[in-house]
Amino acid sequence: MAGAPMMTQQTLQAAKIAVNGVTKTFTLGRERFVALDNVSLSIAENEFVTVVGPSGCGKSTLLNILAGLEEPSGGSALVDGVPVSGPGPDRGVIFQQYALFPWLSVRKNVEFGLKIAGVPARERRERADYFIEVVGLTEFADALPKALSGGMRQRCAIARAYAVNPAILLMDEPFGALDALTRVKLQEQLLAAWDREKRTVLFITHDVDEAVFLANRVIVMAARPGRIFDVIEVDLPYPRTEQVRLSPEFAAMRNRVWNAVYHQ
Numbered sequence: 001m002a003g004a005p006m007m008t009q010q011t012l013q014a015a016k017i018a019v020n021g022v023t024k025t026f027t028l029g030r031e032r033f034v035a036l037d038n039v040s041l042s043i044a045e046n047e048f049v050t051v052v053g054p055s056g057c058g059k060s061t062l063l064n065i066l067a068g069l070e071e072p073s074g075g076s077a078l079v080d081g082v083p084v085s086g087p088g089p090d091r092g093v094i095f096q097q098y099a100l101f102p103w104l105s106v107r108k109n110v111e112f113g114l115k116i117a118g119v120p121a122r123e124r125r126e127r128a129d130y131f132i133e134v135v136g137l138t139e140f141a142d143a144l145p146k147a148l149s150g151g152m153r154q155r156c157a158i159a160r161a162y163a164v165n166p167a168i169l170l171m172d173e174p175f176g177a178l179d180a181l182t183r184v185k186l187q188e189q190l191l192a193a194w195d196r197e198k199r200t201v202l203f204i205t206h207d208v209d210e211a212v213f214l215a216n217r218v219i220v221m222a223a224r225p226g227r228i229f230d231v232i233e234v235d236l237p238y239p240r241t242e243q244v245r246l247s248p249e250f251a252a253m254r255n256r257v258w259n260a261v262y263h264q
Helices: 009-014 059-067 106-116 121-134 150-163 180-197 208-214 248-262
Strands: 017-028 031-043 048-052 074-079 091-095 168-172 200-205 217-222 227-233
Touching: 017 059, 031 059, 031 074, 031 227, 048 059, 048 208, 059 074, 059 091, 059 168, 059 200, 091 150, 106 121, 106 150, 121 150, 121 180, 150 180, 180 208, 200 208, 208 248, 217 248, 227 248
Parallel strands: 048 200, 048 217, 091 168, 168 200
Antiparallel strands: 017 031, 017 074, 217 227
């Protein structure tokens, strides 16, 4: 799907996230580097979309543009039909690094964004405790981050993002530094939270199995320059259980995505 056509105005307005002909270039010394080239993508409300591709294909650049951390060199990125002009409370961003405050407890970390927003203390506590329960950290609500495993810290970061009630979650390889078993468990917990809370999710990953297990659709990107190579519908039932992961249908879908990523 390289060189995807520009979207119609109707599509742009209907989509929760709309990326329309986005190009992003960087200058490195005397060299001009094209990170994204004419990328167009539409994501519906409450859809879970994963983006997979080789290093240097512009996955993180695309996410940063949607987060308002980068500006496109050309084209447009819209949320609810409105151009992205910077970070906003409608978009929660979760990176591979946990970015927790080490001197605050799990509960206080989750409450932090609510406190900044001026939410009263009692409501902060109730909302924080609710999302701590959603990610399975109730027993550790008063613990400091140093007492948590890597997977638990990432669950705390997810709870903090959920607590401020963003309509969109932008996740850049949030499980990339974790061991395989922890990663699988967090994938299942993330889907359980998504099913319960319903957010629009854009999830960046290098892992094909992860991309297939989580998504309604997998966006396969190609590098040099970064562009959309294929969009693959994942016709697997939710909830995504271990039984689904071990099924022939999952294996076939994984192989299809793998071939798209590695045989471009």
